[in-house]
Amino acid sequence: MQSVIESPTKRKPMSSAQPDSAEYAAELLSRIAASRSRQAFAELFKHFAPKLQAYATRQFGNEQTAMDLVQETMTNVWHKAHLFKPDRGSAATWIFTIARNIRFDFLRKNKHRQYDLSADDLWPVLAETNESLDDDYALDDDLLLQQLAVYCESLPIAQKEVVELIYIEGKSQQEVADALEIPLGTVKSRTRLALQKLKELIKTDD
Amino acid sequence: MIKSHPHEQLLVQYATGELNPAMLVMIGTHVDMCPQCQQHVADIEEQIALKVLGERVTDAALPNTVVDSMLESIMNSPAPIQVRAEAARDYISLEGKRFALPATLARNEHRIGQWHHMVSKLWRAPVDIGNGEMLNLIYMADGAQVPEHTHKGREATLVINGVFNDEFNEYRDGDFILLDEHHKHTPQTQGEDCLTLATLDAPMHFTAGISRLLNPFSSLFFR
Numbered sequence: 001m002q003s004v005i006e007s008p009t010k011r012k013p014m015s016s017a018q019p020d021s022a023e024y025a026a027e028l029l030s031r032i033a034a035s036r037s038r039q040a041f042a043e044l045f046k047h048f049a050p051k052l053q054a055y056a057t058r059q060f061g062n063e064q065t066a067m068d069l070v071q072e073t074m075t076n077v078w079h080k081a082h083l084f085k086p087d088r089g090s091a092a093t094w095i096f097t098i099a100r101n102i103r104f105d106f107l108r109k110n111k112h113r114q115y116d117l118s119a120d121d122l123w124p125v126l127a128e129t130n131e132s133l134d135d136d137y138a139l140d141d142d143l144l145l146q147q148l149a150v151y152c153e154s155l156p157i158a159q160k161e162v163v164e165l166i167y168i169e170g171k172s173q174q175e176v177a178d179a180l181e182i183p184l185g186t187v188k189s190r191t192r193l194a195l196q197k198l199k200e201l202i203k204t205d206d
Numbered sequence: 207m208i209k210s211h212p213h214e215q216l217l218v219q220y221a222t223g224e225l226n227p228a229m230l231v232m233i234g235t236h237v238d239m240c241p242q243c244q245q246h247v248a249d250i251e252e253q254i255a256l257k258v259l260g261e262r263v264t265d266a267a268l269p270n271t272v273v274d275s276m277l278e279s280i281m282n283s284p285a286p287i288q289v290r291a292e293a294a295r296d297y298i299s300l301e302g303k304r305f306a307l308p309a310t311l312a313r314n315e316h317r318i319g320q321w322h323h324m325v326s327k328l329w330r331a332p333v334d335i336g337n338g339e340m341l342n343l344i345y346m347a348d349g350a351q352v353p354e355h356t357h358k359g360r361e362a363t364l365v366i367n368g369v370f371n372d373e374f375n376e377y378r379d380g381d382f383i384l385l386d387e388h389h390k391h392t393p394q395t396q397g398e399d400c401l402t403l404a405t406l407d408a409p410m411h412f413t414a415g416i417s418r419l420l421n422p423f424s425s426l427f428f429r
């Protein structure tokens with residue numbers, strides 16, 4: 001795996017924490033969602049992939065298909081972590097429902113029992129909600145966390161504070177508004193201004 | 207208030223995807239309409255996840271080299287196409303009335319075919335889920351009666367909107383009824399119309415009086 005430069009401001013995992021603690025697995029997911037943290041994903045992967053593989057091998061009785069299920073499930077976890085809602089269930093449950101959907105689609109594409117109905121038609125685990133699509137402030141993939149930490153230093157204090165809470169702590173905009181006791185609209189405008197500024201900084205640096 | 211729910215076994219099979227597609231749509235639609243079963247399914251998923259993803263496995267199963275190359279390929283993969291949660295249309299119109307579709311049916315609204323008038327007060331529209339599966343929307347106008355029948359397989363009915371009754375009970379929005387070959391019944395509407403979703407493992411068999419002559423009617427009903 002490619003080395004990951006950790007930003008100095010990023011929270012380090014607590015030494016005793018394991019992804020089988022529900023809170024910790026949820027925290028890893030929120031770090032992936034907020035900042036595409038490769039380190040958080042690697043940790044989550046190393047915990048869940050072997051279990052998924054054991055499950056898929058029992059289900060399919062075929063090593064290759066099992067590996068395909070692991071890969072496809074974890075690919076969705078990487079790209080769709082923002083769809084995980086901690087108040088609706090545990091990280092393990094969310095990952096299981098993704099694996100369930102992928103297993104369903106693998107089986108339905110099997111030529112002996114082809115049918116039209118897809119897992120997405122039944123269980124919209126991976127569907128973007130209005131909420132997730134309305135988020136205009138998702139970080140571009142190229143705006144990496146380690147760059148952020150450096151550039152954040154040149155932001156006004158108020159913007160820097162908001163950006164760090166959202167993209168490094170993984171808080172929602174509403175949580176930031178509550179924590180700082182400022183209106184949600186202010187959080188949104190500060191985030192937008194900060195991101196514009198950051199993008200300019202990165203461009204001029206290139 | 208929904209009083210007739212799918213048995214827990216069906217909810218478990220729904221949560222794992224181990225039912226035929228017609229029944230998955232039926233149970234999914236009931237779950238959309240029923241907060242109690244939503245909670246139940248969430249609990250079932252939590253428990254299965256704990257069982258499947260909570261167990262210890264030997265580390266040897268995935269060698270480090272495999273882990274590293276998978277991680278690399280996943281984190282460099284392009285983002286998958288986004289799936290929208292919102293259905294294009296979440297209602298159907300029939301006989302000048304408009305019926306809201308629960309989320310599962312709304313996501314599959316494009317599969318709902320033409321309405322056919324069957325007999326006096328009964329209409330049917332197939333829900334095409336492929337592979338010859340039989341899933342139908344059945345509309346009973348006020349004062350409709352389906353002749354008494356048994357089933358060679360299991361008949362599942364879900365009330366989407368309205369009320370109907372048979373010899374045993376009265377069924378309203380969200381009620382899910384599963385009958386097998388040991389049950390005879392005569393569904394009818396009295397004072398209100400009713401839209402239901404229904405699936406059948408095998409054709410119905412009419413048992414009473416003159417309607418025995420109607421047995422070919424069952425293939426009209428569920429086709």
Ligand SMILES: [Zn+2]
Pocket residue numbers: 208210211212236240242243244
């Ligand atoms: Zn229910």
